Amino acid sequence: MNEPSGAHAADELRARVAAATAGTPYRYRWTERGFDLVVDVPLPGGRRVHTYRVVLHPAERTCTLTDVVHTHERGPFGTTRKTVETGRARYRTWSRSLDGSERHSFSAADGHRLIRGVTEELGWREQKPAAQKAALVAGAVGGLVALGTLIALAVVLWP
Template sequence: MSETLYARVQAATEGTSYRLRRTGRGFDMTVNVPQVGRHTTQVHTYRVELQPREKTFTMTDIVRTRGESGGRTVERGRARYRTWSRSLDGSERTSFSSADGHRLIRAAAQELGWQELRPPTAKVALVFGAIGGLLALGMLIALAVVFWP
């Protein structure tokens, strides 16, 4: 089953700048983000981990950036962003949207009946967001009780 999904994504990426690489639990789809900055390079990896028995998968974005002074950053989780650039003379324009890679993988998986699960990082963020919201609500109620005329 997972071989079929890999083959479907591979066929969808033919002729594009996306590169596929098998991993122990699924595959990585990698692309160089065009023209992030003059001396900055960025590589976006869509890490897809497959659970073939359940026909489910998780997708995690890994964005590696190398800065002008040699500094490096790595961001993991769910990344949604767009970049645009053009050459100095205006003749060449490039753009990149991280959502394009998400759509490509999801479309191939959906055609084969696979379902996407949230990655663990998204679940943790959701829990912390809920806790923060409840704390803020509790604080507002406490302030209303204390300062109500």
């Protein structure tokens, strides 16, 4: 089998993703460590920019996928609220113009599927980002502490 390796494999993956996003709302942006897919998400009373940040590890043929979501919302009296969320975003939005002529929908899962489809087709594997791994460990430890506390209470309070 004649598979591309190293930098050539990363270039092929980048080219495939760029081709897959042509003619879509996703904007492909090359980065030093991988690529970003950026899409504007319509929101009533504001705007959201969703970035799928992909970091490639060509030697292992693995990648990490992190969502970065910038939200700008207009509030009462001309106030604005800006937030940035980083991690794994799972959400869907629907909106419609006041006269009903325009409809917009967005699902964060669509971008994930697009990226995973190309990476899997080329034999790449996705790794969880370090922050997501840490959150899983913290959740497991918290669950064990809660279980231990419940067992200790049951032992102490058992008649």
